Amino acid sequence: MLLVEADGKALLRQYGIPVPAGEVVRDAAWSAPSAARVVKAQVTVGGRGKAGGVALCRNAAETQAALARILGSRIKGHAVHACLVEAPATGRECYLSILLDAGAGALRVTFFAEGGVEVESHALDATTSRLCAPDEASINAALAALTDDAAVRDVGAKLAKLFLAEELMLAEINPLFVGGAHAVAGAESHAVAGAESHAVAGDAKLVLDGNALHRQPGQEALLRANATLYPDALRKLDEGFDYVELDARGSIGLITTGAGLSMMLVDELTARGAHPINFLDIRTGQLRGSPARLIRVLEWLSEHPSLRVLFVNIFAGITDQREFAKLLAEALAAQPCGGVPVVARLVGNGSEEARAWLAAARPDIAIFEDLEPSIARVAEHAI
Amino acid sequence: MNPLLQFSARTPVLVQGASGRMGRRHTQLMRDYGTNIAAGTSLREAGGDIDGIPLFADCAAATRATGATASICMVPPLETRAAVEEAVAAGISLIVTIAEGVPVHDALHLRRLTQAAGVTWIGASTPGIALPGQAKLGFLPNVALAPGPVALLTKSGTLSYEVGYRLVQLGLGQSLWLGVGGDAVKGTRFAELLPLMAQHGPTEAVVLIGEVGGTEEEEFAAALAAKPLGKPVLCLLAGREAKEGVAMGHAGALTYGGAGTLESKTTALQAAGAEVFATTAALVARCAGLFGKRA
Numbered sequence: 003m004l005l006v007e008a009d010g011k012a013l014l015r016q017y018g019i020p021v022p023a024g025e026v027v028r029d030a031a032w033s034a035p036s037a038a039r040v041v042k043a044q045v046t047v048g049g050r051g052k053a054g055g056v057a058l059c060r061n062a063a064e065t066q067a068a069l070a071r072i073l074g075s076r077i078k079g080h081a082v083h084a085c086l087v088e089a090p091a092t093g094r095e096c097y098l099s100i101l102l103d104a105g106a107g108a109l110r111v112t113f114f115a116e117g118g119v120e121v122e123s124h125a126l127d128a129t130t131s132r133l134c135a136p137d138e139a140s141i142n143a144a145l146a147a148l149t150d151d152a153a154v155r156d157v158g159a160k161l162a163k164l165f166l167a168e169e170l171m172l173a174e175i176n177p178l179f180v181g182g183a184h185a186v187a188g189a190e191s192h193a194v195a196g197a198e199s200h201a202v203a204g205d206a207k208l209v210l211d212g213n214a215l216h217r218q219p220g221q222e223a224l225l226r227a228n229a230t231l232y233p234d235a236l237r238k239l240d241e242g243f244d245y246v247e248l249d250a251r252g253s254i255g256l257i258t259t260g261a262g263l264s265m266m267l268v269d270e271l272t273a274r275g276a277h278p279i280n281f282l283d284i285r286t287g288q289l290r291g292s293p294a295r296l297i298r299v300l301e302w303l304s305e306h307p308s309l310r311v312l313f314v315n316i317f318a319g320i321t322d323q324r325e326f327a328k329l330l331a332e333a334l335a336a337q338p339c340g341g342v343p344v345v346a347r348l349v350g351n352g353s354e355e356a357r358a359w360l361a362a363a364r365p366d367i368a369i370f371e372d373l374e375p376s377i378a379r380v381a382e383h384a385i
Numbered sequence: 386m387n388p389l390l391q392f393s394a395r396t397p398v399l400v401q402g403a404s405g406r407m408g409r410r411h412t413q414l415m416r417d418y419g420t421n422i423a424a425g426t427s428l429r430e431a432g433g434d435i436d437g438i439p440l441f442a443d444c445a446a447a448t449r450a451t452g453a454t455a456s457i458c459m460v461p462p463l464e465t466r467a468a469v470e471e472a473v474a475a476g477i478s479l480i481v482t483i484a485e486g487v488p489v490h491d492a493l494h495l496r497r498l499t500q501a502a503g504v505t506w507i508g509a510s511t512p513g514i515a516l517p518g519q520a521k522l523g524f525l526p527n528v529a530l531a532p533g534p535v536a537l538l539t540k541s542g543t544l545s546y547e548v549g550y551r552l553v554q555l556g557l558g559q560s561l562w563l564g565v566g567g568d569a570v571k572g573t574r575f576a577e578l579l580p581l582m583a584q585h586g587p588t589e590a591v592v593l594i595g596e597v598g599g600t601e602e603e604e605f606a607a608a609l610a611a612k613p614l615g616k617p618v619l620c621l622l623a624g625r626e627a628k629e630g631v632a633m634g635h636a637g638a639l640t641y642g643g644a645g646t647l648e649s650k651t652t653a654l655q656a657a658g659a660e661v662f663a664t665t666a667a668l669v670a671r672c673a674g675l676f677g678k679r680a
Binding site for chain 1 (some may be wrong): 500
């Protein structure tokens, strides 16, 4: 998952990479300093600048106006709870990244002597980007083939250590300011001389591997410290399954298992103008005879006043549908979500008996064997 | 020869982690389906057996005693790296790992290791593979499996169950079912299966089930454009409404900016001559039509 810039920069600092002095601001009434500041929305999504989430402010009034505008707004659907307010860095803007290139089965080190938000338009060739093995020596050798600049190589070597130790999928610094004068976070003197051997990370885009969190306790602590920014990742860590809120004002609550089938359902419902609140991969194989997980999901869904229908779709390869049907009935009894209609499509192992049992136990539930008619019924309730 | 082409009900199979809750159950289910389960590994129960299937302490002992050439690895995600290393060292040529949640740096290491060793690795985060009617490695549901002319290549388990099941209801089975898995870094990618699809006589059409995130569908499209298959390729892509920056259940189903979007995949696949569908019903209807079945 993508860390917000402030958390990414905290990790950079931990590995000795300089970042501008700044602070995280959550309150628009914050008393801004008179000097120029950059105000940046802290959201877990790229392209903030183009979406209006970054402002360069010349004085306190501008900084406060920017905070008032950005805090509480939404950037690409993500609510802005915090802004990073920084002293602007100066110098030559470069681009540096280490990417885990899944297609190539290798790491990719990329360096451009010119950075900026338009870096996507640069061509990757042997002078700007190299594949290498996932070890420090190979990363450093790859970067050495791309730049002679000692300051950049120094940042690269630290970034390599960070990337491997923290098991990252992407570490991108864009812009990397080289050779300017900066107020640097944590430095005793706030004015660092603009020597050619100096580089500061103007931005940080670090993507963590959610699957490695179990053996990266430092990362888990980082996420928990800013829990409102990482609700989906923390929920997965704590609950052991995937629930992603897609549309807080949606009308359909999904009780589904399997990532691919659940995504497809979301697509097909949305295409019909019916809006699911959530994506869910509940993993029926892990319920182990308890309705607790189902009740948790129903509780989250019940918090949405816009909920109009619950759609249960379980294709059970292995899970016994008879057992699942009983757990579903127990869960709905414990948390009926205000009595909204329930559409249940159950197919696979033991599903014939499960459907018969559920029909007798809960005659109000619309029960289906096939997917298409169940989608149609849900759409009727939702739209 | 590709071990996937050689895989059959005769292939002697080793189950790594056979005595765990999942391992024990699926060892029996795979054998009931027809898979030649020759051995299992279990630290706790080495020397014992599961329904007559001998259990060994490690892969080397198991392969020495039974001649197993394929492995289905049912150990937890953080143990998958060590298990695959052990299987490769023991000379296994086809390894399927089902665990969901293998760290991506482990997967990168394993991809490089298996490629260097000439071992075919399928996974992780996959329900497995099947030669329908003969044998399966993993937990693909029998209700969706039947022999037939359609090769199913898929990132997703459940969406492929849905497609396979609906095609089987129409009388269309599968020549081969290969779950490449939902992770970003994996043993075998869609494009790497294209030569196999060309060589595989029983395969008359390919159904590819992809999803948002990564570049596998684009790589497959590039390989297809460079060397047309001469067999229809039908694609179903999930995740049009996926939330940017969040892994949608699959670690690989993750988008940032414009990369890995359905638009990019759809455009590339269509340009390569594949047909792309936005709904399961449309894909199933087209596939049925190809073979003169009524959807």
